Amino acid sequence: MSEPAPGRHTGEFYNPVPPYQIPYGVIVPMEMQNLLVPTAVSSSHVGFCAIRLEPVWTSLGQAAGHAASLAVKNHRAVQNVDVDLLQRRLHDVGAATIYISDVRPGHPDFQAVQWWGIRGGLHGLAKSPEKPGQRGATLHGQYCMATPDHAAELHRPLDASTRQRWKVIARQSGILDEHLPKYEQLTRGEFIRAVYSAANTADNRRSGQQVGPNTTRPAFIVPRLNPRALDNSHAPGEVDNELLASKVVMNIATLSGIVVDDSEAVLEGDWQYSTHTPPFVGRSYLHDMNAGKGEKSITYTPTIPEAGVYEVRVSHCCNIRRSTNTLITIRHADGDTSVRINQQETPEYGGLFKSLGTFRFESGRSGWVRVSTEGTDGKYVIADAVQWLPVSQENSK
Numbered sequence: 001m002s003e004p005a006p007g008r009h010t011g012e013f014y015n016p017v018p019p020y021q022i023p024y025g026v027i028v029p030m031e032m033q034n035l036l037v038p039t040a041v042s043s044s045h046v047g048f049c050a051i052r053l054e055p056v057w058t059s060l061g062q063a064a065g066h067a068a069s070l071a072v073k074n075h076r077a078v079q080n081v082d083v084d085l086l087q088r089r090l091h092d093v094g095a096a097t098i099y100i101s102d103v104r105p106g107h108p109d110f111q112a113v114q115w116w117g118i119r120g121g122l123h124g125l126a127k128s129p130e131k132p133g134q135r136g137a138t139l140h141g142q143y144c145m146a147t148p149d150h151a152a153e154l155h156r157p158l159d160a161s162t163r164q165r166w167k168v169i170a171r172q173s174g175i176l177d178e179h180l181p182k183y184e185q186l187t188r189g190e191f192i193r194a195v196y197s198a199a200n201t202a203d204n205r206r207s208g209q210q211v212g213p214n215t216t217r218p219a220f221i222v223p224r225l226n227p228r229a230l231d232n233s234h235a236p237g238e239v240d241n242e243l244l245a246s247k248v249v250m251n252i253a254t255l256s257g258i259v260v261d262d263s264e265a266v267l268e269g270d271w272q273y274s275t276h277t278p279p280f281v282g283r284s285y286l287h288d289m290n291a292g293k294g295e296k297s298i299t300y301t302p303t304i305p306e307a308g309v310y311e312v313r314v315s316h317c318c319n320i321r322r323s324t325n326t327l328i329t330i331r332h333a334d335g336d337t338s339v340r341i342n343q344q345e346t347p348e349y350g351g352l353f354k355s356l357g358t359f360r361f362e363s364g365r366s367g368w369v370r371v372s373t374e375g376t377d378g379k380y381v382i383a384d385a386v387q388w389l390p391v392s393q394e395n396s397k
Contacts, residue, residue, distance in 0.1 A: 062095040083224065087118060098122070101150040109189060112196035113152050120236025121169050121192070122152060125162070154189030163191070165237035170195045171245035172237075172275065223250055223282035224263040230272040232284065240277050240319070247279035247351065255281070257310070257389035260300040262286045269296030269373075271383065277317040279352050281385035285317060288373045288381040296373040300386040307333070307363045309391040313353040314369070316343050316382040323379040327372040332359035340375075343382050358391055 066089050071078040087097055091114045094105030098117035103110055116122065126149050158166070167180055179198035181191055239245055252259050261282045262273075269292050273284040288296050304310070312330055316322070322343035329338045339356055347354035361367045371383045 062093070063090060063097075066090060066093075066095075088115075091115065099150055100152050103152045103154065109152075109154060109193065112192050113154070115196055115199070116192045117152075119169055119173050121166055123236050125149070125153075126151070152188065152192075154187060154192070156188050158186055158188050158191050162188075164242070165235075166191060166195075168237040168239055168242045168245045170198075171242075172248050172250070172278065173199060174248075174250045175199060177246060223252065223261065225273055225283050226263045226265065226267060226271075226286065228267045228271075229262075229284075229286055230270055230289075232273050232275060234274060234276040236275070238276060244278040244351075249279065249281045249352065250283075252282060252385070255387060257387050258302045258304065259385055259387050260302050261385045262298065262300075262383050264300075265383070266299045266301070267296075268298070271296065271298065277319060279350075280317055281315050281352070285315075285382055285384040287383070288376075290378070290380045292373070293377050294372075294374045296381075297370050298383040299368050299370045301365050301368040302386070302388050303365055304361045304363050304367060304388065306390075307361065309358055309360050310388040311358045311391055312356045312369060313349060313387040313389065314341070314356060314371070315352045315384040315387070316347065316354065317352075317384070318344055318346050318382075320344055321380050323373075323376040323381045326376060326381050327374050328356060329370045329372065330356060330359055331366075331368045331370075333362045333367070334360055343379075353387060361388070 063086065067078055067081050067086055070081045070086055070089070074081070088111075090097055091111040094110065096105065097114055100113055100117060100122065103113040107113075113122075170180060171177070173195070175195050175198050179195070179201075181194045249255060252261060259281070262285060263282055267286075270289065271286040272289050273286050275284050277285075286298065314328060316326075324342045324344055325340040326343050327338060327340055329336055337357070337359065341354060341356075345354075349355070356369075359367075369386045371381065373381045
């Protein structure tokens with residue numbers, strides 16, 4: 001964000017033309033690979049090609065430089081850089097990934113507030129009133145002064161409704177209930193500091209790090225959003241059953257076997273991501289918006305390391321709005337098998353995964369699983385993650 005020119009204290013940018021938010025996909029096609037863009041752009045999905053820095057106001061050039069550095073250091077393509085690690089590094093050097101007018105770089109809570117902000121904790125807390133000369137009632141980011149819709153206001157008491165929503169966001173971020181603040185009267189700042197500390201402790205910082213004499217923490221696979229999915233229509237923390245939020249599997253590395261999340265699947269037709277009905281795997285699940293029936297599908301392709309028999313499971317959230325006959329096709333070494341599942345029923349494994357059966361797969365990427373909307377009129381089709389679990393030869397006979 002630009003600072004006011006010397007001697008000017010109106011709080012407005014010294015550039016008389018306010019910045020306009022331009023959707024990233026308008027500038028660069030989503031199919032573009034390995035692109036570093038040293039600029040600040042804004043949309044619900046901001047970032048550098050496949051890297052998603054969420055939600056807005058990436059500092060000029062810094063994200064691109066650090067992304068390139070991490071890519072070189074870890075010998076990987078830039079779109080495969082660990083986004084969470086990149087965000088943390090930016091926060092550590094005082095670069096913002098979300099604009100907070102009253103907690104700037106150098107503030108003792110800058111890192112904590114940035115971390116909480118990219119998880120949606122500061123979403124919708126207040127709305128700035130229109131001001132004379134403002135171009136459009138919904139234009140944001142125009143003023144350098146502390147404005148309500150860009151302020152964390154850490155000193156403010158945390159009201160009951162915000163506290164409840166923040167607890168849901170914390171659970172979905174992998175914070176256990178026992179690490180949430182226990183006392184009722186606390187400020188926004190106290191809550192954010194507590195969950196940020198808990199996140200750092202639980203993380204401890206990842207990648208198979210040894211956390212005890214006989215315990216190694218599983219490497220954290222950073223959950224992403226499918227770049228072709230339409231935006232979530234629900235605010236962060238808005239869920240239909242908050243008790244299930246703690247069952248979200250944020251770290252895919254904790255699951256057995258081979259897991260392909262919806263973020264890595266190939267979408268045919270328009271799908272929308274959502275966090276409204278936990279549990280789910282990763283950042284979200286997808287649904288077909290109960291529209292365009294028979295024209296939409298999602299294909300999951302695993303990399304099978306060794307030929308053999310695998311049990312295939314799919315994850316999905318459930319309620320009465322779900323399809324009762326979702327079509328799923330499994331391509332395996334012996335051909336194609338199609339099954340229909342009832343997504344109103346609670347999956348048998350952890351309330352999240354449902355078994356489709358056991359099948360033989362060759363090594364490589366010749367097999368896949370496809371979720372289709374064919375014949376599901378009137379109900380929502382859900383697509384989340386697919387899991388391949390190796391089956392021993394003795395058990396497969």
